[in-house]
Amino acid sequence: MAAASKQNTDSTVNIPDYEETNVNSKPFHVDSFRNEWLRRLKPGDWSHQHEDEDTFDANFAEDMGVSAETMAELKAVCSVDSLRCHPKDQQPDTDVVPPDPRLSTLIQRKKKQDYRASLKITKNRHDLYADELERLTVGGQPETEEDKLPEGEVILTINVYYPASFAKFNYIRPHTSLLMTGSHTLAELRDAICCVSDLQVLGEFSGTPDMAPDFISKELYKSAFFFFEGVFYNDTRFPECKDMSMTIIEWAKARNFPPYSQAVMEDTRLVDLKLKVGFPYLYCHQGDCEHLVIVTDVRLTHETDCLNKKLYPLLIHKHRISTQKCAVCHVFIGRWLTTKDRLAPSDPCLFCDKCFRMLHYDAEGNKLGDFLAYSFVDRGAFN
Amino acid sequence: MENYREQVKADCEQILGRFQEKDSVRFQVFATIWREMNFSHIFYGAVKREGRAFVRLILDTAYGYFLPPFSFQIRVGGLYLLYSLYQCQTNARRKQIRVALKDWDVVKKFEKDAVDAQHVDAVYILRRLMFLKAFHFTAMPTLLDYQKRRNVVKSTFCENFMDRSSHLPEIINTELLEELSNVHTMYTELKSSVFPPPQQTDSSVDLIHRDMVPQLLSTVKDFYKWRQRKDTRTAEAKDSGEGTSSGQESSKRARLIASIKSKAYGEAAEASKSRRHRQVEVNFSSSEAGPSFKPVYTRINRPSLKARTKDNVHIISKVWKDATGTTNVSRLTSLELDRAEIKSLRENSK
Numbered sequence: 165m166a167a168a169s170k171q172n173t174d175s176t177v178n179i180p181d182y183e184e185t186n187v188n189s190k191p192f193h194v195d196s197f198r199n200e201w202l203r204r205l206k207p208g209d210w211s212h213q214h215e216d217e218d219t220f221d222a223n224f225a226e227d228m229g230v231s232a233e234t235m236a237e238l239k240a241v242c243s244v245d246s247l248r249c250h251p252k253d254q255q256p257d258t259d260v261v262p263p264d265p266r267l268s269t270l271i272q273r274k275k276k277q278d279y280r281a282s283l284k285i286t287k288n289r290h291d292l293y294a295d296e297l298e299r300l301t302v303g304g305q306p307e308t309e310e311d312k313l314p315e316g317e318v319i320l321t322i323n324v325y326y327p328a329s330f331a332k333f334n335y336i337r338p339h340t341s342l343l344m345t346g347s348h349t350l351a352e353l354r355d356a357i358c359c360v361s362d363l364q365v366l367g368e369f370s371g372t373p374d375m376a377p378d379f380i381s382k383e384l385y386k387s388a389f390f391f392f393e394g395v396f397y398n399d400t401r402f403p404e405c406k407d408m409s410m411t412i413i414e415w416a417k418a419r420n421f422p423p424y425s426q427a428v429m430e431d432t433r434l435v436d437l438k439l440k441v442g443f444p445y446l447y448c449h450q451g452d453c454e455h456l457v458i459v460t461d462v463r464l465t466h467e468t469d470c471l472n473k474k475l476y477p478l479l480i481h482k483h484r485i486s487t488q489k490c491a492v493c494h495v496f497i498g499r500w501l502t503t504k505d506r507l508a509p510s511d512p513c514l515f516c517d518k519c520f521r522m523l524h525y526d527a528e529g530n531k532l533g534d535f536l537a538y539s540f541v542d543r544g545a546f547n
Numbered sequence: 548m549e550n551y552r553e554q555v556k557a558d559c560e561q562i563l564g565r566f567q568e569k570d571s572v573r574f575q576v577f578a579t580i581w582r583e584m585n586f587s588h589i590f591y592g593a594v595k596r597e598g599r600a601f602v603r604l605i606l607d608t609a610y611g612y613f614l615p616p617f618s619f620q621i622r623v624g625g626l627y628l629l630y631s632l633y634q635c636q637t638n639a640r641r642k643q644i645r646v647a648l649k650d651w652d653v654v655k656k657f658e659k660d661a662v663d664a665q666h667v668d669a670v671y672i673l674r675r676l677m678f679l680k681a682f683h684f685t686a687m688p689t690l691l692d693y694q695k696r697r698n699v700v701k702s703t704f705c706e707n708f709m710d711r712s713s714h715l716p717e718i719i720n721t722e723l724l725e726e727l728s729n730v731h732t733m734y735t736e737l738k739s740s741v742f743p744p745p746q747q748t749d750s751s752v753d754l755i756h757r758d759m760v761p762q763l764l765s766t767v768k769d770f771y772k773w774r775q776r777k778d779t780r781t782a783e784a785k786d787s788g789e790g791t792s793s794g795q796e797s798s799k800r801a802r803l804i805a806s807i808k809s810k811a812y813g814e815a816a817e818a819s820k821s822r823r824h825r826q827v828e829v830n831f832s833s834s835e836a837g838p839s840f841k842p843v844y845t846r847i848n849r850p851s852l853k854a855r856t857k858d859n860v861h862i863i864s865k866v867w868k869d870a871t872g873t874t875n876v877s878r879l880t881s882l883e884l885d886r887a888e889i890k891s892l893r894e895n896s897k
Contacts, residue, residue, distance in 0.1 A: 179648050179649050180647070180648060180649065180686040180687060181649050182687075186689070186691070187691065187693060187694070187695060188691055188693055189686065189687050189691065192686070197648065197686060200648060201648055201651075201684050204648075204651055204652075204655075205684065209677060209682075209684075210684065214678075214680070215678055220674075220678050224670075224671060224674055228662070228665075228667055228670060228671075230667060234667070238667060238668060238671055241574055241575050241578075241668065242574050242668060242671055242672055242675065244634045244635075246574075246575070246578040246582075247578055247581055247582070247586075247587060247631050247634060247635055248582070248587070249581075249582055249585045249586065249587040249588060250587075256591070257591075258590065258591050258592075258637040259591070259592065259594050260591065260592050261588075261591055261592035262585070262588050262591055262592075265588065266584070266585070267554075267558045267561075267584065267585070267586070267588065267589055268554040268557045268558055269551060269554040269555050269557075269558050269589055270588060270589060270591070270592070271554070272550070272551060272554045273551070273592050273593065274592070276550075277592065290596075291595060291596050291597075294595075294596045295595050295596060298596075298599075321690065323692055441686050441687050441691050442687070442691025442692060442693050443693060444693050458691075458692050458693055460690045460691055460692045461685060461686070461687070461690050461691075462685065462686040463645075463683050463684055463685035463686065464683070464684040464685075466643060466680065466683055467680055468640060468641065468643070468680075
């Protein structure tokens with residue numbers, strides 16, 4: 165095996181292997197990886213069409229040189245019926261753990277379920293949301309042939325993490341997971357990432373609360389970049405876009421770091437990337453809003469995947485962030501943030517739109533007292 | 548799902564262990580064990596999100612047994628396990644088995660071996676899985692998200708499942724020995740050219756032991772001999788049956804106690820007492836015969852003091868209660884024997 169890999173290093177370079185076991189893989193080129201798979205498999209293996217049952221049997225019998233009787237016997241022995249653990253005529257309830265289980269997994273599950281039953285809260289919000297999301301993403305069949313996902317395409321699972329806050333250590337890493345096909349560009353990935361820092365409205369509006377402009381920072385500051393394996397992929401779709409990576413590259417050059425290069429985000433498809441699976445990379449936008457991006461999985465498409473091309477990038481996991489409520493009513497999500505406010509219990513303080521206006525303005529809309537008001541977008545805006 | 552990992556592994560190892568005992572690679576045999584263990588029930592009670600995550604976990608675990616370094620029989624068992632799990636999962640939408648690119652050649656080799664050995668059912672199951680489109684062709688066998696485990700549990704795959712014969716030749720072969728002796732001779736030559744002759748005898752500057760190569764060789768040979776002897780012995784023991792070889796009262800008694808204990812403490816006792824006893828015997832005789840293998844120092848992860856205390860107190864008090872119970876009743880009849888029994892029981896429990 166070792167000798168073989170030495171002989172043709174070219175072809176094995178793109179067979180991903182662990183760099184660190186169970187943590188991340190070595191870098192590989194996504195498209196070459198796909199070709200390696202396609203080279204190894206028969207077209208029928210990755211096609212979304214099913215082979216005919218009888219053809220399969222006939223092929224197998226011929227291949228192995230077994231007679232028809234043996235084949236029939238083999239089919240009977242290997243059928244699903246031979247694995248059935250309950251009488252044929254009664255269907256067991258698969259939603260409950262069977263009584264007095266002997267498998268240790270079931271013993272554990274029973275213990276957990278008994279514990280959960282003893283709790284007051286029986287419903288898990290996250291479970292509900294996850295099921296809802298699953299319903300939305302399941303089996304999207306394309307309407308036209310054009311929208312159909314091509315066979316032999318790669319699907320990448322990409323986790324985008326929220327900017328880390330180290331004030332409070334938590335084992336939960338809030339993130340969203342996206343499914344993307346190899347033909348997507350990085351710019352499409354960028355557009356699929358929702359972050360509240362894109363929605364902020366800048367400026368102080370205590371004098372004119374109704375005049376808060378519609379310009380959100382997404383439209384004002386359009387520069388962004390991804391960083392994968394020593395290459396900065398810059399967004400250059402709009403004339404306003406600045407090259408944010410140059411500063412870093414020059415800084416790194418001055419300090420004897422390995423050289424970094426640049427590329428264009430919208431021209432780079434995901435299959436063109438060279439990356440490590442499971443390794444954290446960077447997405448940076450709005451100047452300093454930094455997200456970790458981890459590609460957790462690369463694989464060929466399967467017939468059970470959502471085959472409608474239009475539905476990609478497909479959201480498969482979303483973290484529900486708890487929202488910050490108005491300091492007055494504790495019902496609605498905060499919309500305004502005030503500072504230097506004599507009327508507020510704290511500095512800064514959050515208000516919903518209604519409470520903010522009732523407290524800070526009279527009937528004619530005149531400002532009461534001195535304060536500074538800023539528009540506020542909650543972190544849970546995308547829930 | 549993390550907290551099911553141990554249990555799932557234990558269950559998989561149990562079913563594969565029973566399959567191994569049967570000494571067969573037939574699917575029929577596997578299916579019988581499956582039904583006996585009611586293994587389909589493993590999916591029951593896990594619904595919706597939990598169910599999906601659980602199927603992922605158990606398929607990933609079972610996939611591990613389908614690959615080397617396990618013996619061919621276990622790998623066939625692993626394949627059957629994958630097939631059965633895939634077929635029996637209760638989710639509306641089936642989860643696929645993830646097969647990594649780097650493992651594909653191994654899978655193909657396995658298929659070829661099975662074809663050559665005319666294991667028709669194994670080949671049929673594998674092709675059937677392909678036909679059912681039960682595989683995801685992936686880059687890595689599991690989803691990776693850069694989670695570094697804090698207390699890394701070393702994957703303690705069941706030793707019995709390993710293909711043992713192949714390990715040693717991989718590490719020590721003739722090439723390595725030649726290389727070693729070459730380096731050694733070259734080094735001695737160099738050294739003798741540098742130092743004046745009288746200093747050459749100074750052993751403190753030796754690179755390796757003077758006769759390391761022959762020593763290594765003889766050790767390996769000894770190990771092989773010992774292994775062979777052990778294998779034939781266990782084979783003999785199997786032939787003669789469990790009953791006859793343990794004719795002595797003591798071993799019978801030990802087994803009895805072991806069985807009681809295993810009943811009392813669930814699955815904590817792994818190998819039956821008689822086995823352990825016999826193994827020790829073999830080790831002893833082999834260490835007399837020559838090869839001196841010092842056990843490699845391995846770090847044992849002990850549970851916390853609290854856990855240990857809880858365990859110990861629990862066991863002792865239980866035994867103590869039983870023991871006092873019997874003594875109170877039977878003190879009038881036979882005092883001596885009972886005392887001895889209690890003592891042995893207590894020792895065993897420790």
